[in-house]
Amino acid sequence: MQPVLSVKNLYYSYHNLKGETPAIADISFDVAEGEFLAIVGPSGCGKSTLLSIIAGLLKPEGGSLSFGWPTTIGYMLQHDHLFEWRTIYQNVILGLELNKSMTKENIDYVLQLLKDYGLYSFKDQKPSQLSGGMRQRAALIRTLAIKPSLLLLDEPFSALDFQTRLTVSADIGNIIRQTEKTAILITHDLSEAVTLADRVLVLSKRPSTVKAELNIHYDIDRASPLSIRNTAEYQEYFNKLWKELSDDVPK
């Protein structure tokens, strides 16, 4: 089957007058339809640069990027960035507004998402009246509203406190699984990667390459990340990733 996204020998570096800083040396990977891919790596290894390139915000300096078919990309950032001058409803339809696709069908879809994820009764409130977890869910609805076929998640839970983080990542993981979206998650939290993803790519430190790849499979239902965290497989996956990553840390 044709992959949704296929990245080949990607290369990117940042430039300033003092010289060139290579961020991505050579990265290749495919993402299959419906797959949840996590990318982990040491901080500053160019993970976010990679997502920006996939999202089309940056142009690669070398290599290629091809989509299996016309793809709408949804991008979820670290912070929810809900606009305080808009209500929750006005925030989640922002993407439709920008794409000039405020059709009745699309608006009904957004309202349905608000209902499904328990935010409908908050739709006329301001973001500051919602909890951190609810805000992040609203941010996800804003991303889903434009019906993306590929979701890019750039450490979307890292700004939340630990407890909220566990529930919200479980929530959002389930939403993505239920809607059968293809997703790429960038994180530095190994347990997050191991509980949510079908496959994990480990990047080396800058300039980054794909250093290792790990397929994740659990026998039990994914719906409850807490029970996943108690399985033996989880421990095994976690330790493998940990080992891969710690090789990069200078002794």
Next chain:
Amino acid sequence: MSPNENQNNISITNQQAFIRAHKKHHHMITFSRISILVIFLAVWEYAARSGIIDIFFFSSPTAIIQYLYKMIVDSTFFKHTGITLLETIISFLLVTFLSLLFSTLLWYWKNLSEILEPYLVVLNSLPKSALAPLLIVWLGTGSTTIITAGISVALFGSIISLYTGFCQTDKELLKLILTLGGNRKDTLFKVILPSSVPLIISNMKVNIGLCLVGVIIGEFLAARRGLGYLIIYGSQVFQLNMVITSIIILCMIAMGFYKIIQSMEHLYKKRG
């Protein structure tokens, strides 16, 4: 009485005590503010009547009230205050419009702002009163000169502070718009301008004061009407009552403008 009820009673009294303390503090502030004014006026009046200060040079509160009454009766008050108010409001509206326009253009075209930066800095730090004589030669001695003087005092600083504010908008918000399929124009109308409303209002507070300064400078030099003209004329003919009364009217105008913009701010916050 159960212990629970008791608890409740205590918490109510604590709340009441808090409200009482809050009100007391509030009353103290208001009372002190008024006292300062009353004491100042009383000392001034006393000093004038007992001959400690010369009433001819320093006037006195009662003399000012009498003079103000006379101005209202012969309607010079309305003529001069009206024109100063009008000129200030026109230059304020123009400054608000022009500074929004130019700061937006500078933000939109980064190259333009980089090219124009030194010119803006020079224009901003130039003392605008130095321009007034030129304005008279170019534009004559009418309202146009005075409104231009009002604009020139406030405009450049306003452009710089709005532009700086626009540039400080969180880059991630702009990225969000781009990832949702928007372009640079969308980032301007969906993020930069709406997120800058508090900045624009606080900028207006500064501008209204500066416009008043500019208009008075203009009237000093190039007017036959207005409070600035009255102040200069009064000092030339040693009518110090006229000068001081005009200054007091100016104080009230400044206060009034400030209050209007402050209530706009409240309105915005209530809505937001």
